[in-house]
Amino acid sequence: MNCKLLIGLINLLFNGIIIRYVNLNIIGIANIRIKLYYRTILFISRESLRRHIPKKTNIHSIYHYINIIWLIIPIGLYIMLFSFFLRLFIEKTNNENIYPYYNQACFIYLLSSFIELLSEPFYLLSTITQYDYIQIYIELIASIIGYSIQTILIIRNVESSLLYYGYGYLIYSIIITSINYIYFIIKRKEERYYFYIISSLNDLLIKLIYPFVDHKFLNKTINYLKQDIIRNILIDGHLYIITIFSLISYEEQAIIYIIYLFELFFPSLLFSTIQQISFHYFQYLFLTTKLNRTIIKNNQFIQDDDHFLLNQKQDNISYYQYNRQPSTPN
Numbered sequence: 001m002n003c004k005l006l007i008g009l010i011n012l013l014f015n016g017i018i019i020r021y022v023n024l025n026i027i028g029i030a031n032i033r034i035k036l037y038y039r040t041i042l043f044i045s046r047e048s049l050r051r052h053i054p055k056k057t058n059i060h061s062i063y064h065y066i067n068i069i070w071l072i073i074p075i076g077l078y079i080m081l082f083s084f085f086l087r088l089f090i091e092k093t094n095n096e097n098i099y100p101y102y103n104q105a106c107f108i109y110l111l112s113s114f115i116e117l118l119s120e121p122f123y124l125l126s127t128i129t130q131y132d133y134i135q136i137y138i139e140l141i142a143s144i145i146g147y148s149i150q151t152i153l154i155i156r157n158v159e160s161s162l163l164y165y166g167y168g169y170l171i172y173s174i175i176i177t178s179i180n181y182i183y184f185i186i187k188r189k190e191e192r193y194y195f196y197i198i199s200s201l202n203d204l205l206i207k208l209i210y211p212f213v214d215h216k217f218l219n220k221t222i223n224y225l226k227q228d229i230i231r232n233i234l235i236d237g238h239l240y241i242i243t244i245f246s247l248i249s250y251e252e253q254a255i256i257y258i259i260y261l262f263e264l265f266f267p268s269l270l271f272s273t274i275q276q277i278s279f280h281y282f283q284y285l286f287l288t289t290k291l292n293r294t295i296i297k298n299n300q301f302i303q304d305d306d307h308f309l310l311n312q313k314q315d316n317i318s319y320y321q322y323n324r325q326p327s328t329p330n
Helices: 002-019 024-051 062-069 072-093 102-117 120-128 133-156 158-186 189-196 215-245 250-324
Strands: none
Touching: 002 024, 002 133, 002 250, 024 072, 024 102, 024 120, 024 158, 024 215, 024 250, 062 120, 062 215, 072 102, 102 158, 120 133, 120 158, 120 189, 133 158
């Protein structure tokens, strides 16, 4: 938790430095318009799996789970393709191309999101073993290095700041992915299994097995994916409207981003614990309610079966008594 707050503070400080040198139009384009593609790709691709982390004891086959994990790549590529066509549509109605390196920056942001997705299996596997704090430290290191290099490059090359915004995220994603793989490789085989449930990079590859995935788990993940798409629209819906229809200027978008940084940091500082407690409470309440409904439903089935057996028994007794009655003489 403290590391996440520190990451937010680092982001806030470096952006505060950049604002003194860079035009607000560039800040609005880089952090609202282009970054929205980056955030959307990562959120929709991986959030459903992050929300649906199975317990270690519930994993029947780790290879089935790894096959599901790698589905984030085609999902991410599909969203990238959609973003490309959306970019073509927006290009007809907006004038971002008057800013240098806009198209290159879009490509770098998309590439950064793809590289970051390559590290997602390590995040999910370490979360299962409850050693996901490793990922927080990796993210902290990547944030310090990536944001600092980004800030230095932008200050020294203000005219190409849009391009170096993209380079900052590219460096950030490369560091996260590289550290994850390096950290896994330098560990001993026993430690790898202890932290990630797998002992070699070969275990991380897709396995052509039958069935290819655990269909029950996959169906639940798809349900979470549908929820995440709706959730993303609700969270960033105003940004999509602003981006597609250009309702406000880029300077005003930059102001929205600055306000967003303050809203992201200070409420997290004050209310993150309450948010976590509330989340776990309602999650437990939902699971308990679902379990109670299942128990009530099963009890109802049992009662119906008992009632049916009782009626059948009474019918048998009546039939037996009827057959035992003496016949009347003619």
